[in-house]
Amino acid sequence: MFNWEGVSEFVAVAETESFTKAAGRLGISTAQVSRQVSTLETRLAAKLFHRTTRKVSVTEVGRIYYQHCRQVLDGLDEAERAITNLQTTPRGLLKITAPVTYGESMIAPLINDFITQYPELEVQINLSNLKVDLIDEGYDLAIRLGQLEDSSMMAKRLGSRTQHVCASPSYVSTYGLPHTLSELEQHNCLIGTLDYWRFQEKGKARNVRVKGNLSCNSGHALVDAAIKGLGIIQLPDYYVNSFIESGELMSLLENNRQADEGIWALYPHNRHLSPKVRMLLDFLGEKLA
Template sequence: MNAWDGISECIAVAECQSFTGAATQLGVSIAHVSRQITALETRLGSKLFYRTTRKVTLTEAGRIYYQHCRQMRDGLDDAERAISTLQDTPRGKLKLTAPTTYGETVIAPLINDFVARYPDLEVQCRFTNQKLDLILEGFDLSIRLGRLDGTPSAIMSQRLSSRRLYVCAAPDYLAKRGEPHSLSELSRHNCLPGTLDYWRFEEEGRERTIRIHGSITANSGQALLDAARKGIGIVQLPDFYVDPHITSGELVPILTRYQPSDEGIWALYPANRHLSSKVRMLVEHLGRHLG
């Protein structure tokens, strides 16, 4: 058995926690992954994984071996990226993650334009509102919105643009319930929460948070937007949700004197990886259009 045999399979199983997921990621059969892992464990004389019908987890020896293997693969990736910087044309694979709605409506069209211009590039997009571990899951680039609290030192960030939060409601709602002109009046209104039970404001240069409650709670900005457009209640949402509806008059921005400062839209990438030309050029492309 070659010393490199089974390493890709070991990394994939460790990160997917599944032989099936590893096979899908690598584009091979489950049987091939299983054979490679078994042969690797035999060669090492140590069990690397605990296997159950529901989950696959690393043993202590497996964790140590995975960490070293991942460093070796990252080194190989760095070597390939270093060569790719000598080329002016982005090519190869690039793995990216972004928030779901913002990714689907704003980032995806820009990615599509970029790939149309550079057809030798293969971009794998994962749109999710979960904050994924870029290094552990092998992402080259992540788009994040808002504050970067708790970003690891191993992650570099670059500001691409900004977003603005609006509190708004439909004209029908305001006609029935009246328009609030102070933060204290929100307690008398149907304020529709998202994943948090408070909204952020600025008053006399200081940040304030106001706890809110309403008849609908949703972890989806689109769901809250639809409720606001139908006159059900008041929402606080980023500009990319509400801008068209404010322009059309479907929604009316309120409490604008308490509007919080604009938040960043960021590109994040692992600091310990060579920034390849394809990542650099994509970040520049996003920055130009988002800015």
């Protein structure tokens, strides 16, 4: 049977003349596009692209292969539209896993909205910070945060999260503002699951080891401690945004804020993406963008 792996990525690169733009079109990482195209070239024993640091262009062999692939993909798109039109109402079982806190605060409410629109669905949500095996345990979708580990899963970026360093106005009035990363060692930093915080300095990522008199694996508990003036925290936006807006917390060291991290949906590469999963991905992507 024909191996489709890498074909969609190849066509996207050929049409955009850019691995980065192709990744944006497909909603996956640039590294994943590059990996899939390289695997395809190895399988075909043919060079499909000329690559330089500034430009990507299709080889003569690549142009021939593209013409055939485009016709096939157009036919598949038409066939999928025909089937999707027969299944415009999502129904049946969806099995999803997500991290506990983000799942509680963001994913589960959105899935509840999705079920409200499509009540014929049966949804099982497992909120866990453990990395479950999607294939062995039969999951359709996993939500992952931050930098993805290299895996055989397909990944679609749904949105991003921002890490904030925060303290209460009462803490700042008593102990002052940290103006540089080095000044953090003079402050009481309330620690979560890691004993270092992530920043950006002069365009480069930098980890800063911190210490304080409270450590806890609950972000909500750390927010409460910070609001009560016990120290400084670093947590994602979904923990602290409402408190920053209300003035109960102040955002600090904004010039050193690390680049936003991805919020990803992962699904098995070898599993057919059913209309209900595709519609959920589109729904989550629209709401979390």
